[in-house]
Amino acid sequence: MPQRTPRKQARRPRRPQTGTRGRRGGVQASRMQRKKTVSVPPPNEGNIRIIPLGGVEEIGRNMTVIEYKNDIIVVDAGFQFQEENTPGIDYILPNTEYLEQNRDKIRALVVTHGHLDHIGAIPYIMDRIGNPPIYTRRLTGVMIKKRQEEFSHLPAIDVREIEGNERITLGNLPISFFAVTHTIPDSMGVIIETPHGDIVITGDIKLDHVDGVPTKEEQEEFALFKKRDVLLLLMDSTNVWQPGWSTPESKVFETMAEIIKQPQKGRLIIGTFASQLKRLVYIIQTAESCGKKIIVEGRSMKTNVEIARELGILKHKDDTFVPVENIEEYPPEKIIMLATGAQGDAYAALMRIANKTHKYFRLKPNDTIVLSSSVIPGNERAVQKLKDNLSRQGAHIITYQTGELHVHATGHGNREEARWIHQQIRPKFFIPQHGYHYMLRVHADLIQESVGMKETNIVIPDNSSIIEIQDGGKKIVRLKQKAPDALRVVEGDSISELSDVLMRDRRALGQEGFLVVVATIDRRTGKLQKSPDIISRGFVYLRENTELMNQTRLIINKQVNTLFKNGKRPNLDEAKEALSSSVSRFLLQKTQKRPMVIPVIVSI
Numbered sequence: 001m002p003q004r005t006p007r008k009q010a011r012r013p014r015r016p017q018t019g020t021r022g023r024r025g026g027v028q029a030s031r032m033q034r035k036k037t038v039s040v041p042p043p044n045e046g047n048i049r050i051i052p053l054g055g056v057e058e059i060g061r062n063m064t065v066i067e068y069k070n071d072i073i074v075v076d077a078g079f080q081f082q083e084e085n086t087p088g089i090d091y092i093l094p095n096t097e098y099l100e101q102n103r104d105k106i107r108a109l110v111v112t113h114g115h116l117d118h119i120g121a122i123p124y125i126m127d128r129i130g131n132p133p134i135y136t137r138r139l140t141g142v143m144i145k146k147r148q149e150e151f152s153h154l155p156a157i158d159v160r161e162i163e164g165n166e167r168i169t170l171g172n173l174p175i176s177f178f179a180v181t182h183t184i185p186d187s188m189g190v191i192i193e194t195p196h197g198d199i200v201i202t203g204d205i206k207l208d209h210v211d212g213v214p215t216k217e218e219q220e221e222f223a224l225f226k227k228r229d230v231l232l233l234l235m236d237s238t239n240v241w242q243p244g245w246s247t248p249e250s251k252v253f254e255t256m257a258e259i260i261k262q263p264q265k266g267r268l269i270i271g272t273f274a275s276q277l278k279r280l281v282y283i284i285q286t287a288e289s290c291g292k293k294i295i296v297e298g299r300s301m302k303t304n305v306e307i308a309r310e311l312g313i314l315k316h317k318d319d320t321f322v323p324v325e326n327i328e329e330y331p332p333e334k335i336i337m338l339a340t341g342a343q344g345d346a347y348a349a350l351m352r353i354a355n356k357t358h359k360y361f362r363l364k365p366n367d368t369i370v371l372s373s374s375v376i377p378g379n380e381r382a383v384q385k386l387k388d389n390l391s392r393q394g395a396h397i398i399t400y401q402t403g404e405l406h407v408h409a410t411g412h413g414n415r416e417e418a419r420w421i422h423q424q425i426r427p428k429f430f431i432p433q434h435g436y437h438y439m440l441r442v443h444a445d446l447i448q449e450s451v452g453m454k455e456t457n458i459v460i461p462d463n464s465s466i467i468e469i470q471d472g473g474k475k476i477v478r479l480k481q482k483a484p485d486a487l488r489v490v491e492g493d494s495i496s497e498l499s500d501v502l503m504r505d506r507r508a509l510g511q512e513g514f515l516v517v518v519a520t521i522d523r524r525t526g527k528l529q530k531s532p533d534i535i536s537r538g539f540v541y542l543r544e545n546t547e548l549m550n551q552t553r554l555i556i557n558k559q560v561n562t563l564f565k566n567g568k569r570p571n572l573d574e575a576k577e578a579l580s581s582s583v584s585r586f587l588l589q590k591t592q593k594r595p596m597v598i599p600v601i602v603s604i
C-alpha cells in the first residue's frame with residue numbers, strides 16, 4: 001500500500017507496555033480497560049488453522065497466522081495509521097494475544113516486503129510473541145533493522161535473509177518463496193507446504209504487463225504453480241474492484257522521463273511516497289543522465305534513498321545529490337527535489353513548502369510540482385489544501401489526474417490481473433485479504449467466475465476470524481469462536497487496548513465539546529449551597545447563552561432537590577449519573593447537541 005509519512009516522526013517510543021498509564025488521568029484512564037480474553041483451544045490433529053489478525057477490515061496492519069500441528073508461521077506484521085474514528089492515537093496494531101498464548105509454537109515471522117502495513121508492528125510485538133526469527137529478502141531485512149535502531153531498549157531481533165526460490169523448513173513445514181511485482185523491490189509471495197497441499201500467500205501484488213499481456217518474466221515466475229497442488233490461496237484484494245489492468249510502472253517511468261528531460265524554466269519538485277523505492281531510483285538515475293542535481297527532502301525519503309544506495313539498488317555519481325542549503329548555487333532548471341508529503345501530511349516536506357515554513361526553500365512562479373501519487377481515501381481535503389497553497393505561490397502542479405499523464409501507478413493489481421493470477425495458481429480454497437470488507441467480497445465473486453470455484457470453498461474473514469481446513473483438506477470452515485480482537489493501539493510511548501467507550505468519548509469531545517457542572521450541597525439541609533457553577537469548552541459560548549445556562553442551573557437545582565429530598569443520602573455515583581442525564585436531556589432538547597456532561601458534587 002502507498003504510505004504516508006509517519007505523523008510524529010521525531011518521537012522515540014520507550015519500552016512498549018500494555019495497560020493504563022496515568023498520562024490521560026482520571027475518568028478516561030479508568031475507562032481504558034483490557035478485555036477479558038478467553039484462550040482458544042488448539043486445532044484438532046490434522047486440521048490447518050488460518051487466522052488473519054489484521055488487514056481484512058482495512059488496508060493496513062496485515063498479519064496472518066498459519067498453524068499446523070505443533071508449528072505456527074506468522075506472515076507479516078504491519079500497523080495502520082490512525083483514522084478519523086480513532087482520534088488521538090498514533091497507530092493501530094494487530095491484536096497478537098493469540099500468538100502470545102501460543103508463543104512456544106511460533107517458528108518464524110515471514111515478511112513479504114518492506115512497507116509499513118507489513119513491517120510497522122515489528123518493534124511493538126516481537127518481544128511479546130517470543131522474538132522468533134524473521135525471514136525475508138535483503139532489502140526488507142535492512143528496512144526492518146533500520147527501523148529497529150529507533151527502539152534501542154528492545155532485545156535484538158534475528159533477521160535471516162531469503163535468497164531466490166530457496167526452500168527452507170520451519171518446524172516441520174517446508175516453505176518456499178516467489179518473486180512478485182509491487183512498488184518496492186524484493187517483494188515476495190510465500191508457499192507453505194502441508195500434507196494436504198500448498199498454502200500460497202501472495203503479499204501485495206500487481207502484474208507487469210504490456211496492454212494486458214503479462215511480461216515474459218511474470219509468465220515464467222507463475223509457471224511454477226503448474227507443478228503444484230495449491231490447497232489455499234490468500235491474496236491481495238485492494239484494487240480488484242477496479243476494472244481492467246492497472247497502469248504498469250513502466251508507463252510512469254516513461255512519463256517521468258519526459259517531464260525530467262523537458263526544458264524547464266524553474267525547479268522541478270516531485271512529491272511521492274518514500275515507499276515507492278523503484279520509482280525513486282528511476283527518477284534519480286534519469287535526472288543524473290540529464291546532468292541534473294537531486295535534493296532529497298523528508299526523513300523517510302532520505303532513509304529509503306540511503307538504504308537503496310547501501311544495497312547497490314541505487315548507483316550514482318558523487319555530486320548528484322546536493323544539500324537543500326546550497327540550492328541557490330545551481331541554475332533552477334538543473335534542480336530536482338524529491339519530497340515527502342504528497343498526501344498532505346502535516347509535517348512533511350511538501351507541506352512545509354506549501355506553508356512557507358521550510359527553512360531553506362521558497363517556491364518561485366516557474367517551479368513545477370509533480371504529485372506522483374494517488375490520493376488515499378480520507379486524505380482528500382488535506383491534499384486539496386496542499387494543492388491550493390502550492391498553486392497560490394504560482395507553482396505549476398501536475399497530478400495523476402492531469403490529462404493523460406501517467407505520473408502514478410498503484411502497487412495493487414486490478415480485476416483482470418487478479419483473474420490471470422487465479423488462473424495460474426488454481427487453488428482449491430480461497431481467502432481474500434488486504435482490503436476492506438467490500439473489496440474482499442468483490443474478490444470472492446471474481447474467483448468464482450475466473451476458476452469456477454464453489455462459494456463454499458471461500459471464506460471472507462474478519463480480523464481475528466479462526467478458519468480451519470478440516471477432514472484431511474476436504475473442507476474449509478470458519479469457527480464460531482474468534483481469536484482475541486480488542487483494538488490495540490500505540491499512543492505515544494505505550495500500547496493499550498482501547499474500549500469503544502473511550503473512542504466514543506473522544507469523538508464526542510471533538511464534535512460536541514463538554515460541560516462541567518459543579519453542585520455544592522449543604523450536608524445538613526440537602527440543598528444547594530449556591531448557584532451551580534458551569535464550565536464549558538467547545539459547546540456554546542456561555543456569555544451569549546446566559547438564558548440557556550440559567551435554565552440549566554434550574555434543572556440542576558430541581559434534580560438536587562429530588563435526590564436529597566427529606567434528608568436522603570443518595571449513593572454518590574447514582575446521584576452524579578442522575579444529574580448528568582437530566583442536564584444532557586435538557587441540552588439535547590434545547591440545542592440538538594450532546595456535549596459530554598461531567599458532574600461534580602461537593603458536599604460541605
Ligand SMILES: [Zn+2]
Pocket residue numbers: 001062115117118204434
Ligand atoms: Zn500492503
Ligand SMILES: [Zn+2]
Pocket residue numbers: 001002113115182204411
Ligand atoms: Zn505494499
